[in-house]
Amino acid sequence: MKVLGIILAGGGSAILPLTIKRASAAVPMFGKYRAIDFTLSNMVNSGITKVGIVTQYNPRSLMDHLGSGKDWDLDRKRGGLFILQPYLSVGSGKIGYKGTADALFQNMTLFRRGDEDYVLIGSGDHIYNMDFTDLFKQHIMAGVDVTLVVKELDETYDLTQYGIVEVDDKDNVIGFEEKPSNPKTNLAFLGIYFMSKYLLMDLLYATVPHGGYNLLLDVLLPNMHKFRFKVYRFKGYWRNIKKSINEYYRTNMDGLRKEVRDELFHAPSRIYTKSKDLPPPKITATGHVENSIVADGCIVSGTVRNSILFRDVHVKAGAVVENSLILEGTRVGEGSYVSYAIVDKDSVIRPGKIIRGNKDRVLAFEKASVL
16 A cells, blocks of 8 residues: 655744744754654654655755655655645746645645555644554545544643544544534544545645635535544644644653653654764763753753753753753853753853743743843
8 A cells, every 4th residue: 555645844833933943843852853753754664655745934944854855764766755845836926835735736746646545644743653554454444535543632731722523433523623612522633634645636626726725624624524534543642842832842841751752762663863973962070960851962061950952052060951941052151040941052041141931931032042
């Protein structure tokens, strides 16, 4: 069975200032990863060798990270990695995607020229480790038209921020509410679709030219009465970092929990990322680290507690970093104090500076800040 993978890499306005200069799918995670690494690795681990990345907002950082796809074994003669950016054609007079369905419709050539029978669509800013082969098997054996991946969310999620699915006793979809104020269930749609490529093409041709630009709301849901929709239940760790700065912070801090690290990174399926030739982290005689992730290239001469230091971060003597995310290339000056903060890459925290957030209001600073 041949499957075409599509990853939607959006803008992420809810996690500003981290997305001022990058797409949400390119936001750094867990010390050395990017958000898109998870969905992309899941697809590759599931046998998908042709993946299209739909991107529009601030794509430079994302493209630099993906390169030719070599780190995911996607630099190949057949299939491989395709960056699907909007373009301006002679005489068209417009540029840009109006929505997810319009983005797919404008790249219909990728569908027409491939020999894949099915398409798997996911989001580039979701954090999880999933083997899609069980999803493929369930879809084929059930003989349904569209399969939606869902998860029962607990109290740590805000259900009003998700699409809520209603199902019957055989897991057929009988109702769907987008971000309801009073959710009827806790069964949330994870933004992952699996269906026939040819059915998707027909629906796009029938909808987009008439002004339906959203894949879920304009293309799929209005056709629920015509086709059979079924859910696939995912029970593992899953987070959508694009919901808010606090959600991005919380997801990264979950990486300090052993059970989350084991599921994401020590499972049979690996998560791949762009490799960089940096030396191992160094903790000097004056350095102290507790319950933290310290990535390669870091030099710690101060104190780091319950935090994540991304690649090539230097924490000078006397500095204290607590409950914070310090992104790549940042320098933390002598005697400074950082608590409950997200400091984007290549920033400088001056000696003696105090940055103090709290667990309900995490402070976030944009790339290359001088604090």
